[in-house]
Amino acid sequence: MLLSYMKKLFKLALNSDGFSLAEVMVAAGLVGVVGLGAMQLVGQINSVSSRSRVLNDTMNFSSSLGRYIYGPKACDEFRGKTFTSAYTNITLDEWKYEGKSPIGTGETFGALTLSSLRAKLDTTVGLPKITVSGVELTKTMLLIDIGLTAANKTSNSFYNIPVLADASGIVRYCGEMKDSVEICNSMLGVFDAATGQCKVAEACQVRGAYKLISCVPSSYGCSPTYGLTTDNPLTGATNCPTGSVASQTGVQTWNHSVSCGKKCTATIVNTAQWYTCLECP
DSSP states (O other), rough: OHHHHHHHHHHHHSSOOOOOOOHHHHHHHHHHHHHOOOOHHHHHHEEEEHHHHHHHHHHHHHHHHHHTTHHHHHHHHTTTOEEEEEOOOOOOOOOOTBBOBBBBTTTTEEEEEEEEEEEEEEOOOOOOOEEEETEEEEEEEEEEEEEETTEEEEEEEEEEEEEEEEESBBEEEEEOOOOOOHHHHHHTOOETTTTTEEEOOOTTTEEEEEEEEEOOOOOOOOOOOOSOOBBBBBTTSSSSSTTTTEEEEEEEEEEEEEEEEEEEEEEEEEEEEEEEEEOOO
């Protein structure tokens, strides 16, 4: 309608001696309306594009961080450190993102700011305890809080890592929940069920560790929840060096669903197995 009226005005301009004052005013008003609408449309497009970039950056950051936190390198960082029931700031020394490392609170990544990076231990009363080599350990969770700020809006993500911590809050084991027998077996020790004690041969030496991931059916791929299959850093493969023995330290199974076509959902059964390589005389 608007375009048709403007065309008529243009023809009128070609076939007459000029515009009247009223025609000029109407044309100017129409041009103004079109221009204002175009400006608003461009502004909306830019706003949507900006939000899309922030969302994409946030998803990429969270995905990369999640893979690191649930991987072996993060556990290497947490193991041996002391945590309390209150959140304290932490720094990820081994994680590298967009060329930056170490990473802590206040670091920026484009439009994103890491407004918080902190952790605490779940010290709920009544958590199960086990004794390993005379040391009482609590089966608990290391709770990690990640805050990301963009465009004056902050969103928080929380990660829970199963750990075994002593009475001082020092993380002794990290990555998977183990019971007394599993821990004792991982060190080729002898577990006494009556006393809850694990006697370990002190001469044994650790020759690496690795993890195997499998799933049934495997045609759709396994879940990334527990990470990919991990190579033994000493052998470069998922096995133990000659002269050492692979001792299973834990097994975890979980399900995830995938789309297998229109109105079709397949359930995948995943299994993670952890092994420690020990060489004993």
